[in-house]
Amino acid sequence: MLNKNVFLEKYFLMTRSEENYLKTIFHLGGGDSKSITTNAIAEQMETKPSSVTDMAKKLSEKGLVDYVRYQGISLTDAGVKTALSIIRKHRLWEVFLVEKLDFTWDEVHEVAEQLEHIKSEKLIDKIDELLDFPKYDPHGDPIPTKDGKFQERDEKLLSEMPINSKGICVGVKDSSVPFLKFLDKNKIALGNTITIMDKEDFDHSLRIRMEGKEMRISHQIASNLYVKKND
């Protein structure tokens, strides 16, 4: 009826499903005007390629993605902005759940998937403030700022660190529940300082010192842990 409402409806009122598509496309790298295939999106979202095509048309209509039949999908600037605002909400909620409600690493994702769709700018800004404007989420992933800026980290995989170097544990590459539970069980937490004592040529396992204790970790673990170089 009103022009203003048409505008609002088209550009600001996103459904949960639309938001999930944008987020997925961003995570698959579609933010750098790189085309993501229909199949890749379908696989990631555990849905069918035909459903992705339908949504591609819809998001293209709204100016959030660039879509050419058979050529794949990439985010427009508006699409990136929207995706980042959802990721920002997701990661802030994750911090909230861990810091304020004592959730463990592996429990937060599912709940944050729901909370990220709550529509209230004031709410998420206040949560940000309550948490004292955190820069990283519990998995070590950077939290975009309100104006959509990312603060990337100078980080390396633990497996790539040289012998005798030190690093602070800042994130995980694999954020699956089994891996996070493993870390919890072995008291490997973000912020811990890790010293690489020795590397085993045979199986690429590492001997490390952490929180005063020495332990051996497999290559598989070491290649899924990010550390920030310390010296």
Add this chain to the structure above:
Amino acid sequence: MLNKNVFLEKYFLMTRSEENYLKTIFHLGGGDSKSITTNAIAEQMETKPSSVTDMAKKLSEKGLVDYVRYQGISLTDAGVKTALSIIRKHRLWEVFLVEKLDFTWDEVHEVAEQLEHIKSEKLIDKIDELLDFPKYDPHGDPIPTKDGKFQERDEKLLSEMPINSKGICVGVKDSSVPFLKFLDKNKIALGNTITIMDKEDFDHSLRIRMEGKEMRISHQIASNLYVKKND
């Protein structure tokens, strides 16, 4: 496929819309096996009677309401239990927004309407704990316990209090945004002790003393404020 999943689907997985219907029916008094009319529900939810009929059938199928054609709708025990769990979530989130995020009375409802549908028992229990198990929400309405018990209050409307009596402000009858804004502006807050100094026969307005200040309030205001008798 599995029997267990059929069970879960039918009895536990509620859609947002189903939850809103149950909540509305409860608020209209349908919890005491009192029949609520199709029209009343439609009006409250700003929808059409035919939509209510459709949902009545669906909820009846699920064993959450008793529904007889042309005779109205009431909640079953299971329906009451579900409604109370949603109301519990709504009111706890309201407390959270006011206590932890400095929302004002009039801002909380809209956001709580969204948050009440988040599905995670652990989340709401932890929020409850974080808030130190509050008994009332910011509007003074009682918060049902985890096992669905209500703690009703010994409360009166301010307009019904005798001269020279004292009361503690515990809730509002009208929770519309304009009224809540009025209260904020005039520094009338939950917990304030109010002494009734005088009542004016002509317009039923009241002269009261609150927080050391004397003021006059109209009958309309006084008949929308609940107080707990103090002496």
Add this chain to the structure above:
DNA sequence: ATCTATTTTTAGTTTTGTCTAAATTTAATT
């Protein structure tokens, strides 16, 4: 350059929740 195999799209269907318009039941009035 042609032929497969794969990917992607189209067309048509389903489910959920809504709507309108028409039909039916209940309630109220004479």
Add this chain to the structure above:
DNA sequence: AATTAAATTTAGACAAAACTAAAAATAGAT
């Protein structure tokens, strides 16, 4: 008891978001 008014339900339609199956386009291999 008959009639009218109001409330309620049915039937049929639609939009969103998914699906299946069939058709079309692309890419890879010979």
